Amino acid sequence: MAGKFITLEGGEGVGKTTNIEFIKEYFLQLNIPVVVTREPGGTPIAETLRKILLAKHEETISGQTELLLMFAARSQHLSEVIYPNLKKGNWVLCDRFTDATYAYQGGGRKVADNKIACLENLVQGDFRPDLTLLLDAPVEVGLVRAKTRNELDRFEMEQIDFFKSVRETYLNRAKQYPERIKIIQADQVLEQVQKQIAEQLEQIVKGND
Ligand code: T5A
Helix, strand or coil: CCCCEEEECCCCHHHHHHHHHHHHHHHHHCCCCCCEECCCCCCHHHHHHHHHHHHCCCCCHHHHHHHHHHHHHHHHHHHHHHHHHHHHHCEEEEEHHHHHHHHHHHCCCCCCCHHHHHHHHHCCCCCCCCEEEEECCCCHHHHHHCCCCCCCCCCCCHHHHHHHHHHHHHHHHHHHHHEEEEEEEECCHHHHHHHHHHHHHHHHHHHHH
């Protein structure tokens, strides 16, 4: 792939959406072409799946169904947006990717990791992000921030233990893949959060020269 694939991860309300514009601007200042996208979503079909995943339903959606829908959306997103842009030389900046599946469907819903890994290999082969910024903050901080916005979606209505498992899974993955996943302390003022992000971006840009 000619471009780099960068993902943003973290629990609810940690500031991914807020910081994605900052990251985009950082690359544009350096004349690096960048495309911003998100998961679940990023294409019309994947956005339709997102609506199903985030809406509240009378019927319960099982962890396994959630997992399959996430990867269906991801498969479409990869073939329509992520791979074509990387091949063209654009850098792709994605709000959440497969680490979120391990954290939410694995850590949160308790779907076995080997089921997730099986779909990861089916859908992505050995394709992984070049860099993942994990915005980490105590669960309570993120939830307070998330609740200041619009109506809560199906995930945001979960109990605190769910979000604690999500956070723990993310932190475990950062320990498992320290070269790829960089932890950003996201409970600080925005300026400090962006300073840490810029330090990581500087490294990946240097590595690309
Ligand atoms: N999901 C997703 C899965 O279960 N499995 C998967 O495989 C994938 C891909 C939707 C849901 O899908 C689930 C996880 C999610 O529940 P989403 O829309 O990306 O994914 O998720 P959310 O976490 O809901 O996104 P949010 O928009 O809620 O959170 P953000 O983007 O992290 O937070 P943001 O930037 O909107 O900030 C929230 C508030 O905090 C303020 C902002 O101004 C905003 O008001 N804020 C700060 N305030 C003070 N100090 C700072 N440093 C601040 N940074 C931001």
